[in-house]
Amino acid sequence: MTSLIELLNWFDDKDKVLVSLSGGVDSALVAYAANKKLGKNAIAVTADYKTLSSEELDSAKSVAHEIGITHSIIEYSELENENFVKNDNKRCFYCRDELSTELIKLSDSLKINTIVDGTQSDDMGDYRPGIDALHRNGIRSPLLEVKFTKENVRKIAKNVGLSIYDKPSNSCLASRIPWGQRVTAEKLARIELSEKIIKQKIGVQQVRVRDINGLARIEVELDKLTLLDDVKTKNEIFSKLKMIGFSKVEINPNGYVSGSLNVILEN
Structure with missing residues (x-):
C-alpha cells in the first residue's frame, strides 16, 4: 500500500x-x-x-x-x-x-x-x-x-486522525441534473434542500436527488433502500419534495450509482 x-x-x-x-x-x-x-x-x-x-x-x-x-x-x-x-x-x-x-x-x-x-x-x-x-x-x-x-x-x-476519513464521496449539485437540461439556481436549491430532508428523515449519509425535468428521482445505496419502505416515511418525503417544487417523485430501485446521469437528455 x-x-x-x-x-x-x-x-x-x-x-x-x-x-x-x-x-x-x-x-x-x-x-x-x-x-x-x-x-x-x-x-x-x-x-x-x-x-x-x-x-x-x-x-x-x-x-x-x-x-x-x-x-x-x-x-x-x-x-x-x-x-x-x-x-x-x-x-x-x-x-x-x-x-x-x-x-x-x-x-x-x-x-x-x-x-x-x-x-x-x-x-x-x-x-x-x-x-x-x-x-x-x-x-x-x-x-x-x-x-x-x-x-x-x-x-x-x-x-492520522482525520474525522472525515469515512465521509461518502460527493459531487457538485449540478451533477444531479442530466446533460442537456439547463442548470438553474432554482433547481440547485430544491436539490440541496431535498437531500437534506431525506438525510434527516432516514439517517443516511449518501443520497442523491436527480432533477429530471422537474421529476425527483431519489437514490440511496442499495443496502439502505429498505429505509424508504415505510409508507408513512415515504409519503412524508414525497410530500415535502413536491412542496419545494418537484412535480413528481420516485425512488430509483437500482440504488445510488455514480455518474448515472452521464447521458444527454433533451430539454
Whole structure:
C-alpha cells in the first residue's frame, strides 16, 4: 500500500503550495500532508462557486480548522458561465477550467508556484473531463502521482486522525441534473434542500436527488433502500419534495450509482 511517507516526500522540493480543498477526504489528506511538510507555506482554498452544497463548504471549513492549515474561501458563480449552465457533456470541463483560472489568480497574488488537488487513482476510471481541465491548467495531483487509491486515502486519513476519513464521496449539485437540461439556481436549491430532508428523515449519509425535468428521482445505496419502505416515511418525503417544487417523485430501485446521469437528455 502506498504510504504517508511517499505523500509527504512529494512536497520535498516545494517552497509553497496552494491546496484546492473540496470538503472531501481526498483533498483533506493532501492538505494534511502539505501542512505537515510545509507548515505556514501551505495554504488551503475552497471555491464557493454556488453549485457546491453548504454541507460541503462547511466540511471544508471544519477539516481545515482540524488540520490547522490556513484556509481561504474564494467566491464566484458558475451560473454566470453560459458554457456551464447549458450543461452539455463538457460541463465538468468548464467548471474545472474556471476553477483553475481562479486558483491561478490567487496563487499568482500569493506568489505560489504549485497548486494541488485531491485527485487519486480511482478517479481516473470514469469519464472525468474536469480532471483533464485541471491538469491542462497545470494543477498537480499528488495522490495520483504517488498512486494512491481511495482505499489508501481512507486508511491513512483514519490513521492520522482525520474525522472525515469515512465521509461518502460527493459531487457538485449540478451533477444531479442530466446533460442537456439547463442548470438553474432554482433547481440547485430544491436539490440541496431535498437531500437534506431525506438525510434527516432516514439517517443516511449518501443520497442523491436527480432533477429530471422537474421529476425527483431519489437514490440511496442499495443496502439502505429498505429505509424508504415505510409508507408513512415515504409519503412524508414525497410530500415535502413536491412542496419545494418537484412535480413528481420516485425512488430509483437500482440504488445510488455514480455518474448515472452521464447521458444527454433533451430539454
